[in-house]
Amino acid sequence: MLEVSGLTRRFGDMVAVDDVSFPVPSGGLTGFVGGNGAGKTTTMRMIMGVLAAHAGTVSWQGHAVTRADRRRFGYMPEERGLYPKQPILDQLVYLARLRGMSAADARREITVLLERFGLGGRTKDPLEKLSLGNQQRVQIIAALVPAPAALVLDEPFSGLDPDAIDAMADLLREHARDGVPVVFSSHQLDLVDRLCDRLVVMARGRVVAQGTGEELRADASLRYRLVLGGDAGWVRDVPGLHVRDVSGPEAEVEVLAEGAEQKLLAEATSRGSVLDFHRVVPRLSEIYREVTA
Numbered sequence: 521m522l523e524v525s526g527l528t529r530r531f532g533d534m535v536a537v538d539d540v541s542f543p544v545p546s547g548g549l550t551g552f553v554g555g556n557g558a559g560k561t562t563t564m565r566m567i568m569g570v571l572a573a574h575a576g577t578v579s580w581q582g583h584a585v586t587r588a589d590r591r592r593f594g595y596m597p598e599e600r601g602l603y604p605k606q607p608i609l610d611q612l613v614y615l616a617r618l619r620g621m622s623a624a625d626a627r628r629e630i631t632v633l634l635e636r637f638g639l640g641g642r643t644k645d646p647l648e649k650l651s652l653g654n655q656q657r658v659q660i661i662a663a664l665v666p667a668p669a670a671l672v673l674d675e676p677f678s679g680l681d682p683d684a685i686d687a688m689a690d691l692l693r694e695h696a697r698d699g700v701p702v703v704f705s706s707h708q709l710d711l712v713d714r715l716c717d718r719l720v721v722m723a724r725g726r727v728v729a730q731g732t733g734e735e736l737r738a739d740a741s742l743r744y745r746l747v748l749g750g751d752a753g754w755v756r757d758v759p760g761l762h763v764r765d766v767s768g769p770e771a772e773v774e775v776l777a778e779g780a781e782q783k784l785l786a787e788a789t790s791r792g793s794v795l796d797f798h799r800v801v802p803r804l805s806e807i808y809r810e811v812t813a
């Protein structure tokens with residue numbers, strides 16, 4: 521398991537990452553979400569040691585991470601960092617050799633991955649001749665060879681079309697299944713919800729929520745939707761509720777005081793017919809808006 525604990529980083533007076541702690545369990549995908557400037561990239565840079573932390577620790581398999589451990593991590597940095605003018609196979613092989621692989625093994629594994637991503641015919645092309653989405657695939661391959669002990673990926677899905685997203689997601693799941701802890705940042709909440717075992721939500725440098733999708737949903741505010749035979753305007757006067765929306769016979773409310781939804785239902789049945797009354801399970805994007813507000 522990879523774990524960060526109390527990580528803090530300032531730039532001048534500004535605290536970009538403030539006492540951030542979360543685990544990245546082995547064998548799972550952890551999604552790292554947050555708005556622009558929330559502190560995700562800075563946190564990932566500290567995990568990889570390319571930026572020093574002002575406080576806090578990064579641990580790997582229960583000990584303080586070492587430079588040798590980090591050399592075994594696959595990292596896709598925000599600034600990417602491949603050379604635009606070099607043929608893609610040559611530079612991928614070069615990078616894999618820097619990380620201790622033989623040229624023959626590197627060439628073989630990289631060729632398989634390039635073919636899997638539909639780039640088998642482009643191995644001699646310089647990176648800059650590829651479309652942005654294909655350049656992104658090459659950047660991802662750079663993080664995957666040699667087989668990484670952990671994966672730290674900054675926005676690996678940005679710029680990919682739906683087919684490439686699926687291919688990439690399959691690849692990450694395969695690594696996770698092999699026991700590799702995988703953490704990646706993304707702005708695509710639905711994708712993160714679909715793919716990840718755990719989520720870490722950051723806002724203004726701090727972790728504001730974390731857990732499985734189910735845990736985050738369970739922690740979210742309790743909401744109910746009510747559909748009546750007549751007008752639902754009276755719902756505004758029921759104590760212990762925040763009315764999120766009322767429109768004709770329909771209302772959606774948030775429960776502020778325990779049991780207020782039962783009083784609402786009793787009042788509704790005493791006034792006339794109740795056509796529907798059910799708990800609303802919020803989407804991740806709604807939870808995200810709540811916790812980062």
Ligand SMILES: Nc1ncnc2c1ncn2[C@@H]1O[C@H](COP(=O)(O)OP(=O)(O)OP(=O)(O)O)[C@@H](O)[C@H]1O
Pocket residue numbers: 531536554555556557558559560561562563
């Ligand atoms: N080298 C730096 N010097 C000064 N400020 C920085 C530096 N790097 C990051 N910051 C600031 O730290 C804060 C966090 O930035 P960071 O890039 O970590 O956020 P992020 O969550 O990755 O955002 P995005 O989703 O936009 O990439 C921002 O206010 C940013 O301007």
